[in-house]
Amino acid sequence: MRAVQYMSVGDKPRVVDVDVPEPGPGQLLLKVTAAGVCHSDLAVMGWPAEGFPYELPMTLGHEAAGRVEAVGAGVSRIPVGEPVVVYGPWGCGVCRMCARGRENYCPHAAGLGVFPPGLGAPGALAEYVLVDSERHVVPIGDLDPVRTVPLTDAGLTPYHAIKRSLDRLVAGSVAVVIGVGGLGHIAVQLLRRLSAATVVALDVREESRELARRSGAQHALPSDGSALEAVEDLTRGLGAEAVFDFVGAAATTSLARSMVGRDGDLTLVGIGGGTVEVGFESVPFGSRTGITYWGSRSELIELIDLAREGALDVHVERYGIESGPEVYERMEAGLVKGRAVIVP
Numbered sequence: 001m002r003a004v005q006y007m008s009v010g011d012k013p014r015v016v017d018v019d020v021p022e023p024g025p026g027q028l029l030l031k032v033t034a035a036g037v038c039h040s041d042l043a044v045m046g047w048p049a050e051g052f053p054y055e056l057p058m059t060l061g062h063e064a065a066g067r068v069e070a071v072g073a074g075v076s077r078i079p080v081g082e083p084v085v086v087y088g089p090w091g092c093g094v095c096r097m098c099a100r101g102r103e104n105y106c107p108h109a110a111g112l113g114v115f116p117p118g119l120g121a122p123g124a125l126a127e128y129v130l131v132d133s134e135r136h137v138v139p140i141g142d143l144d145p146v147r148t149v150p151l152t153d154a155g156l157t158p159y160h161a162i163k164r165s166l167d168r169l170v171a172g173s174v175a176v177v178i179g180v181g182g183l184g185h186i187a188v189q190l191l192r193r194l195s196a197a198t199v200v201a202l203d204v205r206e207e208s209r210e211l212a213r214r215s216g217a218q219h220a221l222p223s224d225g226s227a228l229e230a231v232e233d234l235t236r237g238l239g240a241e242a243v244f245d246f247v248g249a250a251a252t253t254s255l256a257r258s259m260v261g262r263d264g265d266l267t268l269v270g271i272g273g274g275t276v277e278v279g280f281e282s283v284p285f286g287s288r289t290g291i292t293y294w295g296s297r298s299e300l301i302e303l304i305d306l307a308r309e310g311a312l313d314v315h316v317e318r319y320g321i322e323s324g325p326e327v328y329e330r331m332e333a334g335l336v337k338g339r340a341v342i343v344p
């Protein structure tokens with residue numbers, strides 16, 4: 001089968017031929033119907049050789065949708081033929097975090113050699129992908145896999161981040177979204193659907209600001225000092241109740257920090273190397289600064305239910321598998337609008 005692989009550190013991804021895997025005990029083999037391309041892969045492919053955590057070559061792609069093609073011994077609840085999406089942050093399955101469905105925070109997974117598909121295990125930018133357990137798939141029925149697959153990360157990650165702040169986002173509150181790409185445009189829609197907050201979206205690109213407006217943001221502004229003034233005006237100088245940074249670069253983390261108000265939430269989701277200093281005089285009283293990683297199993301199930309209600313309008317660009325390497329180049333150049341999805 002064809003697969004988009006990261007071959008060696010510093011190399012560009014390439015499309016190569018690899019064997020179709022066979023499902024072992026407890027595993028499922030999916031015929032991939034759609035696979036989303038995430039900006040995090042660019043961060044991974046920027047890591048140095050020293051301490052690189054995954055075995056290479058590795059098939060990329062941690063957002064997967066597919067039809068169950070075959071199952072290994074012991075798989076009993078998910079039948080062959082079922083259309084599903086994949087929950088990616090696989091945990092050990094038995095610890096406290098996993099018992100709560102929060103496998104994204106399992107502290108044992110990496111030590112046990114359990115890695116997400118496309119981030120250590122063979123990923124979804126291929127014709128087939130293996131899933132390690134039936135608890136890691138969610139049936140999607142007749143939802144369009146291409147427009148649903150981004151929910152497994154570009155949707156799940158902001159859903160998890162936003163849910164932590166919903167108690168803040170009452171009527172009259174302001175929520176700021178920085179970076180309106182794959183994750184950010186779904187974040188805007190989730191904030192409008194789940195909260196009463198006024199949503200202010202910031203991006204350096206006009207196409208992304210336009211996508212923010214289409215996604216329901218009441219304000220879509222360039223990500224600079226003028227945005228800070230706008231947030232001050234909107235909040236009568238008090239600052240926002242929640243700021244979600246989907247870029248995470250030095251410029252955006254400091255902007256995010258300057259926008260959050262007392263008792264507000266500052267959540268860093270983007271992996272851009274920026275930091276926020278937390279100390280008695282460096283963040284507002286009562287504020288909570290945090291980073292979030294992906295989301296829980298139950299949250300993915302909730303999000304698929306939300307999609308079934310027609311609550312989300314995921315913007316996708318479709319590509320064939322041979323275009324995989326080009327998609328990463330387009331993403332690096334800031335040319336992708338919404339989520340790029342590979343249909344093998």
Ligand code: NAD
Binds near residue numbers: 181249269
């Ligand atoms: P994307 O490329 O689709 O979108 C990024 C958006 O940010 C684009 O619209 C771009 O124009 C905008 N942008 C870039 N620089 C900016 C700046 N200085 N100010 C404002 N906007 C700016 O990326 P994505 O796939 O949505 O991922 C977003 C970030 O989230 C990435 O850093 C990715 O690695 C990270 N991520 C984190 C998690 C997690 O679990 N924490 C999960 C998935 C992705």
Ligand code: ZN
Binds near residue numbers: 153
């Ligand atoms: Zn991702």
